[in-house]
Amino acid sequence: MSKKVFKTCRQRFIKFVTTAVHRSLYYHESLSFETVPITDSIKSMGQFLEKPKVEKHNSRGKNDDIRYGLGSMQGWRVDMEDAHATILTLDDNNWSRWSYFGVFDGHAGYRTAVKAAEKLHLQILSSLNTLVADNANEAVPSQVISSQLDFSKFETAIKDAYFKFDHEWREENRNNNQDDKSGSTAISCLIDAERVYFLNVGDSRAILVSSEGRVLLATKDHKPSDQVERQRIQDAGGTVLIQRVNGSLAVSRALGDFEYKNNSNRRPDQQLVSPEPEVTCHSRNLAMDSDKQEEQIAFIVLACDGIWDVMTNEELAAYILGRMHVTDDLNEICNSVLDMCLYKGSKDNMSLIIIAFKTAPVPTPEWKEKDETLNTEIKNKTIEIFNRNPNRTSLDANTIWQQVVTFLNEQSSIREALPIGGESFNDFIDDDFDIKSFSANILQTKLVADYLQHLNELIRTLDAEIKQQVSSNAPVLFRQASSIGTIEDVLENMQSRIGSLKLTVDRISSKVTEPYNKILVRKFQLTRLQNTCDLLRRIKGVLQQTKKLQTFMSPSNTGQQQIELVKASQCLSELDHFTVDTDFTGIDIVEKDLQFVFKARHDIQTQAQDVLENGLNHLNPAQIGTALQVFFNLGTLHDRIQSIEQRLLQNFQTQISEYLDLKQLSRSKDPSNPGRTTMPNIGNTSQFRALLWTNIDKILDLLYVTIAQLYNLSRVLAKKKDPITHATFTDELTKQGHSSDLVGQFWIGAMKSLRKQMKISMSDSYHLRQALEGEYPRLLRLQNDLIARLNQLQPGFSEIEMDLIDKDSLDSEQSQEKQKANLQLNECFEIFEKSYLSILSSRLSDPINLVFSSSSTTKLLPTQQELESFVKLIVNELTVSIVSEALVNKVARNIGKAIQLFAAKCEQSICTDSEGSQVVSAPTAAQLRNISAINILFNFCSMINKMLAEQQNLPLTATTRIADALQCVHSLMNTAIHPFLNSIADCIEAILATMHTEDFSQPAGTQSDSQSSLYMKELQEFIIRIQKDYFTEFQCKDFxxxxxxxxxxxxxxxxxxxxxxxxxxxxxxxxxxxxxxxxxxxxxxxxxxxxxxxxxxxxxxxxxxxxxxxxxxxxxxxxxxxxxxxxxxxxxxxxxxxxxxxxxxxxxxxxxxxxxxxxxxxxxxxxxxxxxxxxxxxxxxxxxxxxxxxxxxxxxxxxxxxxxxxxxxxx
Known part of the structure; x- marks a missing residue:
């Protein structure tokens, strides 16, 4: 019996047993979910129901091509978050032959899944219409078929539809002020007459199954553990912890989940969680494969992870195929799958769609009869198991499994349906079967006597099978035995022929050997002759080129020296062709010439290096070009350029280290004791700071000079060309792996070194840090001057984007991100900006706190002189920081905070209760204090506004920030005066209401006609008193x-x-x-x-x-x-x-x-x-x-x- 037969036995037996156990659990009504062991683990998790909701939602439909069935169940989950879409006709116009199906598994809520089920296919339809319209030469065809669509364009259209849906869903939530955190996976398919397209986002899955039960296609789950998905998550700034995105989300692609899509600088497919679908296409015709002409596509399954958590692709395909032989009701099949998954331990919502083609299996009477027989036997056995156990609550799924499996093995009707041996032979036919370990396992887990009896039964079964095979194939075996004699005769004839052939080969070999040896000798002679000729040719070349070299190396006038240097290097280049891979040892005629060549090469390289150094120091392109041509001819251009870069960078690093060394800054010479140095003198701060700023200026000058040298070197490299290939020297360097941007390479290294040295110096010297922090605007001005000079040297230098240096590790490799050159220089000194702004904040807030710190009631409010001093301080700070728009905006923000602090301090002096709002008598002390506060606040606002008007160069952002801060002062003034004004308004209203107590019914001609009313006199007297007692105290008339x-x-x-x-x-x-x-x-x-x-x-x-x-x-x-x-x-x-x-x-x-x-x-x-x-x-x-x-x-x-x-x- 073959290994393949045994594997087939094993698969069929698993299928029968799984079906049987499912039905045994399903048929008996006494078995409740409390008896299944999985329930205890589910209850302990806390986020599930006490009992699962097993009510199912079903729907079905069909057309001329396909039919479908749908089933979904809430299960153990608290809420149903799945949704689905079943559309047999995608569109009545262009897409009438297309169908669309989808399953959407929601998480953290159901809203995204429901929205996708309602709207996603409309977005797909819109993108497909656009695709067809853009690629149609004339009119759009009435019906679109797959062969008319280019797959790459189709895939792009589908992805655009998903991106647009995700974007519009996000905007809808924003417009409705909804902070929806739900998300959803999406597995869907598009079907037409020729192809099936699978669209997958997340860990829901689709499988395409043939009529033989083979899984032709299965979509890929998008999990954070996948290497590609993990890399995208890490590139977006996220992490993968416990196989989840940021330790939370279990899928790496999903619709919704907008809290993972907040990086505005990255495309939708580059976010932590991507809505990008994976599009797969499969033809509906398998006839092109000659080996599978009888195999056809049978059905498609779309299901959420609640199904796939407990069943593999092959298990589900085999189960559904088997049920299709019994029933054509797809809803019944869906429901049986849902029940099986629930019993197998699925804890999630469960939804699946089965889409059957015309080639799917159809029920037959034989299958139905076998199924009914199996159902009857399993049902009876289940009832028997329960009847044998009075305490039925002690039964669990494992107990029923073992007893039903034993029952199935005992049933002859089932055993006859399986190949002989079945599952029993699997252990013995595996490739890695080890008799020792297998025997040890048997001794530990089973009774030896019982298992020996089982093995004897297997041996008898095999003997019977062998006998049956021999008896059934006896004629064939006899025919093979009769042919043995014929085979012996043939073998003897072949042996004699082989002997004759061997003798013939020996005779031919003896005739060929002598000519072969003669040819071999002539070959050696020819080889040595050729080597001698080549050596003589090389000696002649060496002698000729050495003679030329001696001519070029002879002394000449100064103006001709550089030209002879280039020609001499060309001679050396020619000599290299003659001397390469050749040993001239023992040849006296060229020994002295080779010694001269060696010395000449050293002299030429030394002179060329001097010319290059002089050209770089004086920025002379001609000298630089001559030196580079010499190095190119000598073949050392790449090494020389690399050494120049390293030398310049090392020199810059050494200089900044010395210029920022605290000992060098603090060391001073004593005129009376030459050579003697003194230790740092903290009191000599002015001299220390003067030397510090001189050294910083030198650092920036050195940086400019070095950049200028490299810039000129780069220009010459870009102009000089190889006379043979006409490629520039820059191209030659690039071929050898050298960067073509010398300035950029040095700039990145210089910025890295400068930043590192700054951090070291700041940590070593408090005085150095204090000096740079206190005068940060001066440092910023020097930096701006350097950038301006570099822009003059190379227009647009500050805007050139260079590789970004990793801030966390100065020695790390360069990343692929870019950053402008001036921003990289800013980051070298940005460590002082925060401290400067902190000091500035203290300078602005200290005068305010000092003014309001007195406990005396007469010193609660500042004087006019104190206000002027504070405003003058603000003007000075703005003037100093005007060197940088970014800095002045930050300074303005601190000034705004100081203004708010001033308002908050003044607010403590304001009274808003009844004492501050009364108008029936003379002003109280609280009211006078309020009036003084309002006058001071008004004067303060006036002075600030005047200052802003005079600052012509102040950026609009800074002006706006200060003006916005003044709003709190205006608000405080209104807070102080409104209770008082409200009292005035109330009194006026009360006085006017008294007019109705007077008599206005008199006829004309009385004496009172020309007199004002009593209420009016009272009103006038009230307003006059208020004006005299209160209004005259206010200095802010406009307010x-x-x-x-x-x-x-x-x-x-x-x-x-x-x-x-x-x-x-x-x-x-x-x-x-x-x-x-x-x-x-x-x-x-x-x-x-x-x-x-x-x-x-x-x-x-x-x-x-x-x-x-x-x-x-x-x-x-x-x-x-x-x-x-x-x-x-x-x-x-x-x-x-x-x-x-x-x-x-x-x-x-x-x-x-x-x-x-x-x-x-x-x-x-x-x-x-x-x-x-x-x-x-x-x-x-x-x-x-x-x-x-x-x-x-x-x-x-x-x-x-x-x-x-x-x-x-x-x-």
Whole structure:
């Protein structure tokens, strides 16, 4: 029996046993989930249900080509986060032959999965339409098929659709102010008549299965443990901990999960979690493979990881294929898969879609009969197991498994369905079978007697099988035995022929040997002759080139020296061709010449090095070119350029180390004791700092000179060319692995060394660090001067992007990221910027804290002199930092913080309780202190604004930051004055409300007609007292007028509302109100510079005064009504002129006047006010009708007409 047969036995047996155990657990109703061991582990995890939800959601559908079934179940999870999409016809137009299916496994919520199920296919459809339209020569075909689409373009279109969906979903969450952290995997497929496209994001999976049960294709799970995925996560700045992204997310690709997609500098497919789909295509036709002409595609399975966690691809494919032989109900198959996975221990939501093609297996009566028989036997055995165990709660899945397996092995009907031997022979046919270890395992785990009996049974089975094979193949065996004699005759004939052939070969060999030896001797002679000729040719060349070299090396005038140097190097280059790989030992004729050549080479290299050094020092391109040509001819150009770079960089490192050495900076010569040095003198700070800044200037000068030398060297290398290949020297260096950017290479090394030395020097010397931190703007100015000089040398040098140096490790390799040259220089000195800004913050805050530190109540607020000193300090700091826009913006931010601190200190002196807001008596001490604080804050704001106006070179960002900080000062001023102003407004309102206690019903002609009312006199006296006692103390007139103007406007509005409600109103009362109008203008004059500054409120006041002296009939066509004076004010006044039975709105509502005024404040909309008046008129009309009066009051018509105009204007 072959090994392949035994493996087939094993696979079929596993399939039968798995199906049997599943059905045994499924059939018996007494087996609850509490008896399954997996339940205890599930309960202990805390995030699962006490019992799984086994209700299933199913759907099915079909068309002329395919049919599908869907099943999903919540299982042990608290929430159902899976979603799905099943679309048999993707589009009625271009894509009518395409179908779309998808399973979406959500995590951290269901919203992303549901959104993908609803919208993702629409985004895919849009991208495909764009793809077809962009590639169609004429009209778009009515039906698109796979052969019309280029796969690379199709793949790009699919990826664009996923990226757009992810982006739009993120924007939708932002627009709705939703911080949705959910994500979802997505496994989907597109099917047309020719191909199947699989689109995969995450760890859900799809398999394509043939009619023979072979898994033709399986998608790849996107896990952080995958090397490619791990590299992308690390490149995006993340880590992979416990096989999760940042130790949290178990998938490396997903839709949603926007908290992992916040790097705006990287593409969507480069984020920590990528939405990029993996697109796979598979043809639906397998007939092209000659070995598989009878095998066809049967079905597709799309499933979430809740299925794949407990079943392999092959197990699921075999199970579904087997069930298709029994039933054509795909929903039933889906449900049985869900139940099996639940019993096998799946703890997640479970969803799967089965898509069957026409080539899928169909049920047959034979399979159904076998299945029913197996079901009956397993069901009976399960019932028997439970009946044998009274305590059924002690049963678990393992117990049932062992007993059902034993039962299946005993059933002859099942054993007959399997090949002979089956599972029992697997241990003995494995390649790595070891009899010793197998025997030891048997002795430890099983009874030897029982197992020996089992082995004897197996041996008898094999004997029976061998006998059966021999008996069934007896004729064939007999025919093979009869042919043995014929084979012997053939072998004897072949042996004799082989002997004859051997003798023939020996004779030929003896005839060939002698000529071969002669040819070999002639070959040796020819080889030696050729070697002699070559050596003579080389000797001749050496002699000729040496003679030329002696001519070029002879003394000549100075102007000709460089030209002879180049020619001499060319001779040496020619000599190299003659001497390479040749040994001239023992040849006297060339011995002296070779010694001369050796000495000449050394002299030429020395002279060329001197010429190169002189050319670099004087920036002479001609000398540099001559030296480089010599080195090129000698073949040492690459080594020489590399040594120059190393020497310049090492020299720079040595110089900066000496210039920043504390001992060198502190050492001074004593004139009376030459050669004697002294130790650092802390008190000699000025001399120390002067020498320090001189050395820093030297460092930057050295950096400039070195860059200039390398720049000229690079230009010459780019111009000089090989006379044979015409390639530039730069190209030749690049071929040998040398960088073509000499300046960039040196700059990176210099910046690395400078930064390292700065850190060392700062850690060694407190005084050095203190000097550079305190005068950081000066250091920044020197740096800017260097950048300006380098830009003059090489235009745009500061904007050149060079390799970024790793900040964490100065010795690390260069990364692929780039950074501008000026920013790299900034980073060398940025360690001083933070300290400088910290010192600046202290310099700005110390004066403020000092001013407010006194415990004396008279020293709570700063004086004018202290304010000026503080503003002068701010001006000085801005002036010093103007050398850099970035620095001045940061300084401005610190100034803003100091201004906020100043405001916070002043706030402690401000009183906002009743003591600070009273207006009934003279100003209290708290109010005087508030007034002083407001004056000081106002002066401070004025001085800062004046300073900003004078600073012409200040950047807009810095100005804006300081101006924004002043807003807190303005807010504090408003906080200090508003309680006081609110009290004034309340008093004015209370005084105006007293007008209704006076009698305005007198007829005209009385003495009081020309006198102002009592309430007006009280109002005037109040405002005059407030002005005298309070307003004169304020120095900030503009600020006061700005805050008093709203009070004046409010007073005018209240004045007109109360006057319009005065009732009863006689002719004399009207004349007295006209006088009140004039008096209120005088009363409100302290609240603004001119009453005309109040705008429309002053116009309303003037216009309403002129309306008072009109007759009632003249109101109807007056143009000021509505345009200037509000409709409600005019209508209220007309009610005052109406008969007593026509009640005013507040009378109709039984409200007091104060309550009605409050209602007007709460309803500023004119339509609401006119609606109230309209209701009042309707009440009056109803009253007239109830009284059965025949006509309305004459003023009713006028009021009604004006009301209609008002309602029409607000419609």
């Amino acid at each position: 006061m007028y700005e805050n008093l103007a709203p009070i004046a406007c409010r007073a005018i509005v209240l004045f007109m509302e109360h006057i319009s409600l005065v009732r009863p109103l006689g002719e004399g009362g009207i004349l007295r109100l006209v006088v009140d109008f004039a008096q209120i203008e005088f009363a409100l004059s302290p609240f603004c510079r001119r009453l005309t500054d109040l705008g429309k409120y002053y116009k309303i006041l003037k216009a309403f005064r002129s309306l008072l002296i009109l007759t009632t009939e003249e109101f109807q066509n007056n143009s000021a009504i509505g345009d200037v004076v509000p409709y409600d004010i005019v209508l209220h006044h007309l009610f005052s002129r109406a008969p007593i039975e026509m009640r005013s709105p507040h009378q109709a509502m039984n409200w007091s006047i104060n309550r009605y005024i409050q209602w007007l404040d709460e309803h500023p909309n004119m339509s609401d006010r006119l609606a109230m008046i309209k209701g009042t008129l309707e009440t009056y009309v109803q009253t007239v009708r109830n009284r059965q009066q025949k006509e309305f009051a004459p003023i009713y018509v006028i009021i009604l007409n004006i009301l209609d105009k008002g309602l029409a204007s607000t419609a």
